[in-house]
Amino acid sequence: MELHELSIQETYDLLSSRKISSEEITRAYLERVQRLDPQIKSYVTVSEGVALEQAREADKRIKSNESLTPLTGIPYSAKDSISTRGVNTTCSSKILENYKPFYDSSAIKKLKLTSAVLLGKNNMDEFGMGSSTENSGFFTTRNPWNFDYVPGGSSGGSAAAVAAGLAPFSLGEDTGGSVRMPASFCGVTGIKTTYGRISRYGLIPLVSSFDTIGPIARSAYDVSLVLETIAGHDPKDSTSRVESIQSYSETLKKAENLRGLHIGIPKEYFVEGLDKEVDASLRNAIKQIEGLGAEVIEVSLPHTQYAIPVYYLILFAEASSNLAKYDGVRFGLSKRTGDLMDVYLKTREAGFGAETKRRIMLGTFALSAGYYDAYYLKAQKVRTLIRQDFERVFQTCDALITPVSPTTAFRIGEKVTNPLDMYLSDVFVVAVNLAGIPALSVPCGISNGLPIGMQIMGPHLSEESLLRIGHLYQSQTDWHTKHPPCWNK
Amino acid sequence: MNKKSEVQVDEKLVREIASLARLDLTEEETRMFVSQFKDILDYVSILNEVDTEDVPPAYLSSANKSVTREDEIEAPVATAEFLKNAPQSKDDYVLIPRVHIEQ
Numbered sequence: 001m002e003l004h005e006l007s008i009q010e011t012y013d014l015l016s017s018r019k020i021s022s023e024e025i026t027r028a029y030l031e032r033v034q035r036l037d038p039q040i041k042s043y044v045t046v047s048e049g050v051a052l053e054q055a056r057e058a059d060k061r062i063k064s065n066e067s068l069t070p071l072t073g074i075p076y077s078a079k080d081s082i083s084t085r086g087v088n089t090t091c092s093s094k095i096l097e098n099y100k101p102f103y104d105s106s107a108i109k110k111l112k113l114t115s116a117v118l119l120g121k122n123n124m125d126e127f128g129m130g131s132s133t134e135n136s137g138f139f140t141t142r143n144p145w146n147f148d149y150v151p152g153g154s155s156g157g158s159a160a161a162v163a164a165g166l167a168p169f170s171l172g173e174d175t176g177g178s179v180r181m182p183a184s185f186c187g188v189t190g191i192k193t194t195y196g197r198i199s200r201y202g203l204i205p206l207v208s209s210f211d212t213i214g215p216i217a218r219s220a221y222d223v224s225l226v227l228e229t230i231a232g233h234d235p236k237d238s239t240s241r242v243e244s245i246q247s248y249s250e251t252l253k254k255a256e257n258l259r260g261l262h263i264g265i266p267k268e269y270f271v272e273g274l275d276k277e278v279d280a281s282l283r284n285a286i287k288q289i290e291g292l293g294a295e296v297i298e299v300s301l302p303h304t305q306y307a308i309p310v311y312y313l314i315l316f317a318e319a320s321s322n323l324a325k326y327d328g329v330r331f332g333l334s335k336r337t338g339d340l341m342d343v344y345l346k347t348r349e350a351g352f353g354a355e356t357k358r359r360i361m362l363g364t365f366a367l368s369a370g371y372y373d374a375y376y377l378k379a380q381k382v383r384t385l386i387r388q389d390f391e392r393v394f395q396t397c398d399a400l401i402t403p404v405s406p407t408t409a410f411r412i413g414e415k416v417t418n419p420l421d422m423y424l425s426d427v428f429v430v431a432v433n434l435a436g437i438p439a440l441s442v443p444c445g446i447s448n449g450l451p452i453g454m455q456i457m458g459p460h461l462s463e464e465s466l467l468r469i470g471h472l473y474q475s476q477t478d479w480h481t482k483h484p485p486c487w488n489k
Numbered sequence: 490m491n492k493k494s495e496v497q498v499d500e501k502l503v504r505e506i507a508s509l510a511r512l513d514l515t516e517e518e519t520r521m522f523v524s525q526f527k528d529i530l531d532y533v534s535i536l537n538e539v540d541t542e543d544v545p546p547a548y549l550s551s552a553n554k555s556v557t558r559e560d561e562i563e564a565p566v567a568t569a570e571f572l573k574n575a576p577q578s579k580d581d582y583v584l585i586p587r588v589h590i591e592q
Contacts, residue, residue, distance in 0.1 A: 102570045209548070235558035309533040320510065327511070329585050334576030336586060343586045345513035354521075357512055361503070361522060362529065364510040371496075375533070380546030382539050387547055420528050434547075 003028040004165035008222045012070045022073030026055035029075045042161040045088045046120040058115035071116045077167040080121040083202035092136040093126045095333045095351030105202025107230040122157030128206040135355040144484040149409040152182030159186040169217035177429025179214040180441035184404035184453025187443045190216040195436035196241040199234030207318040210433040220470035224248035252471040259293035264397035268304035275407045281445030281452045301389040311430035313379035320363025390435045394459040404453035440466040443479040498526045
């Protein structure tokens with residue numbers, strides 16, 4: 001068995017019994033990245049020097065048996081919107097091409113504290129704006145299952161790296177499906193956490209009221225190991241949740257069945273436009289979950305069809321405000337020409353890609369005098385109704401199951417000329433961000449060589465229960481153990 | 490939302506918004522945005538169907554109240570490290586473009 005095929009727990013067992021060193025496993029991953037990533041393009045930065053230094057630190061720590069956790073000495077990667085001290089953090093935007101943060105995000109800091117090893121930063125749609133990574137300011141990441149297809153977005157680089165065995169896990173970020181959709185398209189497991197469960201400190205914002213960091217890994221169990229390390233209250237993020245976190249992995253070890261659990265199937269997610277194979281895979285998966293003892297009931301989320309317009313209107317508005325700081329004055333790209341206004345105009349025109357400009361424009365419009373009530377305020381009101389839909393069903397259900405996406409991955413280039421068509425591919429994932437609830441994406445089938453994903457949503461702070469459902473499902477099925485052709489290369 | 494149907498999306502409007510957003514759009518981008526904006530604004534007008542008469546807006550994603558924390562002194566960032574990200578610097582300062590005030 002090759003090193004990249006081991007799960008986090010298996011790798012850690014070898015590390016802690018000193019059958020292998022962190023430096024050896026880190027070198028093995030770096031070598032794989034060097035060999036395979038020129039084709040897949042999941043990394044925008046490979047931080048080889050930092051990785052080897054951190055691996056040696058981890059090895060010292062393991063040698064002296066100094067407060068080890070299952071992530072000590074384990075390599076990982078992170079989406080390029082998550083700040084890493086001294087390592088380029090670009091959001092895959094030309095405007096931040098040479099930006100090196102002088103501090104770590106809280107999530108990265110927690111991984112450092114346990115001596116996990118940063119391999120590098122993953123490609124994404126610029127600032128998280130997209131569903132395919134085609135909007136990256138640098139290059140498009142390819143789906144490891146078929147290089148002609150997109151990996152999903154915006155955390156496409158993270159999901160592709162995990163799927164291709166170029167990292168055991170990656171930190172993604174989910175604003176409107178950006179962890180779940182690529183996880184589904186690439187056949188890996190990813191969680192969108194409850195808003196505030198993982199500190200956003202040092203996460204470069206897209207939509208401050210939607211953004212959440214979420215781990216992507218090869219199984220619900222591996223996800224639980226990462227989540228319990230990086231979740232929790234942070235005084236540096238005023239929206240961070242104060243509730244204590246559980247040891248998710250301990251819960252999973254003890255999980256036996258799903259008896260007593262009520263799972264809702266929202267009928268609005270099984271409608272026309274849903275690919276037949278996706279539909280069939282989901283129905284199979286639901287049967288298996290029923291077989292584990294859960295009671296399955298049909299429910300309704302009547303405002304589902306409004307989630308996309310609400311999501312995009314709020315996104316346009318908040319993103320245009322958040323991106324106002326890229327002005328060429330204090331950091332990032334700067335076109336020093338003419339007077340101050342010229343610097344603003346030329347810097348932003350040269351630094352932002354087409355989709356980013358489009359969304360800044362739409363947000364500026366939606367927030368401008370005379371249109372605020374009609375667009376932004378209206379969207380925030382309908383958002384309340386969508387949130388109430390969820391509150392209502394969670395009175396009778398512990399979790400909901402839906403597809404992550406109506407189809408499997410689409411072809412590179414298929415949707416780039418039609419932005420609205422691209423927006424519609426997010427139809428099943430954005431409502432979760434509007435409500436701030438968590439949702440897990442787990443592989444549940446393959447169609448024409450491309451993975452299918454199941455979404456398990458739950459009420460606020462139900463990560464433990466979602467991971468338990470995902471883990472028990474994975475203990476009965478082998479979809480998460482299937483790998484793309486490049487896995488064995 | 491009724492206002493939406495009155496919105497005339499044309500090159501003039503797109504240029505006005507671009508100026509507010511500090512984007513120096515090319516002619517080609519301006520033309521492309523006109524047609525795409527029409528599609529997108531048409532699409533979001535579906536929200537007109539929803540009665541939101543007595544519905545409050547949902548501004549916060551969690552029920553958290555404003556919170557404060559102890560103001561603890563941490564090691565400051567070295568000026569030199571901070572200045573590495575500045576497009577231009579002089580001595581210990583970030584050099585910014587001249588602020589030109591039109592008469």
